[in-house]
Amino acid sequence: MNNDDKEILEYKGKLKYQFLRMKTGISEVMHHRKAQKIVVTYLITAALLWILFNAFVIPDSYAPVKIIFQLIAGTIYSLVATIGLLATLVLIGTPKGAYQINEELWRIGLTNHAGESPLLLRRYTISGEVDTTVLEFDMNGIPLPKWQDEQERIETALDVYVTKMKLGKNKKRILLHTVAGNAGLPEVIHWKDEYLSKNDFELVLGYSFGERLKINLAKVPHLLIGGSTGSGKSVLLKSLLMQSIKKEAEVYISDFKGGVDFAPIWHEKCTFITQESALLDTLTAIVQELENRKRLLKEYGCANISEYNRTNNTTLKRILFACDEVAELLDKTGLPKEQKELISKIEQHLSTIARQGRAFGIHLMLATQRPDANILSGQIKNNLDYRVCGRADNVLSQIILDNTNAADKIPKDSQGLFLNHEGVLFRGYLFDEKNAFTEGKKG
Template sequence: MTRNEKFQIQRRTVRRDLWRRWGGVSALSPKVFFIPLYLAGAVFVWSHQDAISVQAERTELISPILEAAMTHALAAYLLAGGVALAVLLVYPFGRRAAHDQLQSIGLVNHAGMAPTLLRKRRNRDNPRVTMWEFQNQSIPLTAWEDKRAAIEAALDVSIAKMTYGKGKSRVLVYAVPAQVSLPEVLPWQDEYLSPESFVLVLGESLLGQVTVNLANIPHILLGGSTGSGKSVLLKLLLMQALRKGAEVCVADFKGGVDYPREWRQKCRMCFTEDDLLYTLDQLAAVLEYRKERLADTGCKDLDAYNEATGENPPRLVFACDEVAELLDKTGRSKEDRERLGKIENRLATLVRLGRAFGIHLILATQRPDANIIPGQIRNNMDFRVCGRAESVLSQIILDNSSAAEQIPKDARDRFITGDGTVFQGYLFDETNALGGAGGVSIQQ
């Protein structure tokens, strides 16, 4: 950027600041003033219609088009003024300001060109969200993500999502005013339970509810440091699975401290590695049985099988609150390592083949150790969520450091998904929420 360009941007910024300071209309779009001006102009032209027509007759050497326009001044004004008004209303107000701000923070291509704002409009699904559409000037989306915080400060917004538009020549920024933020606590209400087959609700983002459909995305990997609310989110998901008729197995090696009596009555609990291996063997046997049944009936997945046969075997959900601690073989005996190897193999089988047969894994970890969770397990966990975490753990869970960058250090129950959606998780009363859930058994 040249010195003259910097000076021009500074001068325009000063003028805009003066407008905001003295205009007194910061909460009201200046575009609204074009409408009364247009109507006032129409009244003026209508009241002087005769005088304009007389002037057209007296003027010599006037073009036929101009003469016709003056003779029918009101109609010409309404037509031309209407087109001009439509252009003014559609043209994104603040286009130059957005360009200057993005250029100021260095969001430019190699030629020094900053993105151009094409239009702004309200999101149909969420009126409080505004979609900014930019011509991105060959700047990759990764560069936008790297400067997310700077873009938010430059445009005075909180960004909910950034994505490509039609093709990669345009970038869509979904944002709300900087004054709008997520609440610190979101109490769970039974009405939030999704009526759809196996859709689980996690919380609310700036764009609305965040959900995951286990029928399409079968496994979930949760991460977060101690006190981030990871265990609460895990229980929220398990509670909904129980209330939707699933059978839930939970591996808890803390002696049941985190899962009191209400949970033990509803879930199958594994307190030792032998119990866990036995449970995983049963789940693997169910998988093989259902595989044969689906092959015999020619069904592609459990939903199709239920519709075809009416048998409706339940979905099975296995959860482990600290899978890294479970799979860590450091300092273990040979016998223990062999047992852990079998557990790891069972988990790998279930995570690889479970989707079609209604078997789902929800694994959580707070340990930033990439060597603990094998790649064949981690790579098959399609839906990933991370709470407050350091960069290493965020990188393990999300394959990027966005959790460390976008979630405040003191936040609780605040999470980010693999696609960059930040949300506040629901907080629920375990005793009351489990009241309508099912019991314990593993059905074929």
Template structure:
């Protein structure tokens, strides 16, 4: 009985909502809907004005019957008007989507699916607006695939509406998968300081990271997933924007064409790693003094206020686990070289943001303990390429990369911010300019 009452109340609430949504659509001039509405109004007005002949015939000349029929006609017209507005406020396929969500088990504790309020076209994507339905946003994220299957689209982004009561799903058609290869173009370089372009999202938008807010990053992914190329892209963009780039690579820099050796500070062994980190942290301390004296909170403000152009520093390390791995290292070296290096990297991770000193690290090893906790927690942007469940969870704290990136994909990544993008393919000639 109680259930029936609740269901009836929900049905009424839904109809009320659809009615207001329908009115909104008509008023905001959704052209096709406004035409249907106006056509109905014109049709019924015409029928009302010309009702006399037909009603006289039907009522057989009885005035009471005539008025009764007139009233019935008016009521039917009004009921139809309400139904038409409700229909105009109901998104296409709403009932099927609702049913598919129930079938997929995406329901609240009362086993009700979220209500689809509206579907709107945005740039290259569609926004599906649902009520939150007492389902936490984390579950929407987790069940993204299920929801996508129910609405027969690919969900690329999930967020709350500004009032926090609705969920907005950004979707693209299933077949609009990203191209396998996107070549870098100079126009992709952001003019903003210090925004780096990561790649292209499923909706064709550029995904970026602003190092002034998100200072350090970690790239993970299985072998051949495209980590090194992405790291190179980010280092290359940083160089073009005037940053100083340090590259730690104990393989002697063989993966880097001569241009990288010319333009970057290459670090090939543990001793020079420590020396470079000491230099970077000394610069950090120097800037701390400068900024304090000038009363400036960070590099951007300091450069703006003083007209100086202190560069950003990028400390990059592809396969950081190789560099930090102390297996087979003598105790003396561990204490004299490795431990201080890790300590200095932690300092940069914790304090580098304001002073424009950034870490960009990559790893393919699915082991949580190779990157010390203090560094790891400060790598605020985590990016994962093709990976198994374990690696995806280590990098992103979620299985997203394992679930969303096809096994043969190269240069396809998911971030811990929920962005999916295709990195750019480029060659080192972009550094020659």
């Protein structure tokens, strides 16, 4: 391509941009009062100017001369006024900051084969618990997968967090739902019982932009929570256990600190295991129950416990096993042989539950702050499908999420802010532990 061709292409590109902006401007005028006011003001001003021009500028001379003069002046004036109207429409169709945004996207290389960036056509706000700004672009031939691949760079370039990316109606447009960086999520969100999901067996992890983020244990049975000390793991774990108890699950908590971190009411609602030997007994009993359920489901030809409960009009309860510091528990370094064997057996049981628990309604919720790659055996870790990580360093983030996003995106002083394995940022709920169970049971 020579320079002339390039110039022609650039010129055509610019013309297309202006045309699209004008189209957007027309659509704005058709739908929005503010745009209508601008156009009406313009038209009135133009008409007034023409009247003034006629009254004072056109000479009051011999009639044919006057008509010719009026004709020429009128043609020129109409032309100028029309161009002015089109420019006004282009202006209306140009959202605030459009040129800067286009430039930022061009800078990060979000361009088509001709090196052109997408064109911002519309920008509007959807109010909610957190305001969302929607950026509507003409994709300019840049396919959706490229936008998705470049999401992180787009977020950095525009200093926003993209919460949703979807194609517009005519597939040439893309809508980016964005909120301003981390500021988009409130510092604290208090739990309310009305948030409790009625679906079996859905738990609410927290609040993400514009929606509650949920995990359905019937589909994704086990959860791993990571995060450095003070990141909010225990609060998140407890909020999930609290919901599970309200949904009538049987909850077992392994806590070698004797459960002191839990208000007394928790001790009435769930079973605490405070020693390793007792833990082995409990896990042995849970695995035994798993085998029983396996037999039962086979006998009745049911695929999972929801189906079994429906068929038999009964309620086999879901069983949740939680351990807040699982790396501490499973770390065998420096332990005597006997102890090592005990831990190995615990590990085997956890592994059985991780592999087989889903259909039988037996679930693991494990949390850890230690970035030791080898402590959670592959058998367990690979089956903990839902991963969540709070504030963390690169190593911990990598272990939990298989990327360093938690280290990159979660500020070092944040509490209760998490990223899940799909890259969704959310704020966990804070709740008053002592009164967590005093509200009515639902679900």
